[in-house]
Amino acid sequence: MAPALLFARSPWSHSGAALASLLPATVSAYDVWLYTIDAHYKYHGLSVIGEYYWRYMTQFTGAAVSGLLDDGFVLQTGYFVIAEKRELIARWSRISGDSGTLGLTGERSDEIGTGFVWYFKGQNAKLTFDASHVNGVPVSSSRLDLLPGDAGWLFRTQFQLAF
Secondary structure, eight states, X not given: OOHHHHHHTSOBOTTSSBXXXXXXXXXXEEEEEEEXXXXXXXXXTXXXXXXXXXXXXXXXXXXXXXXXXXXXXXXXXXXXXXXXXXXXXXXEEEEEESGGGTTSSOEXXXXXXXEEEEXXXXXXXXXXXXXXXXXXXXXXXXXXXXXXXXXXXXXXXXXXXXX
């Protein structure tokens, strides 16, 4: 496969840019180590979710690029104030790393949010309202109208329907 096609599908950097757009054009290959771990706990209307991600990119062929390290986590909790109908939720997530600057400096972005979920038909139909504060969005999201580096409040309403 041609390097341009390979890098077109390569990982995103912490800055939100595709890694291929940041690397020197002479880079033809690299190794990626990716580890994740997650845990979920539910008990009498309480739920706790934790996820951790670690990524190391190394052995760049064709240019002197140092190893790049990114990591991040999500912690989310919820509690049903009305059993199986109304749930209060809170979440904190962080992404940190140096891939967006090709190892020159470390960067970090956080999101802290809270909201509630109204379940109509169990998990098959639900309405979510939440508010989040972000201090530097790490990726582009056309659905949420966000660009890398955006900061401030995000208010969202989402209706989810499953068949």
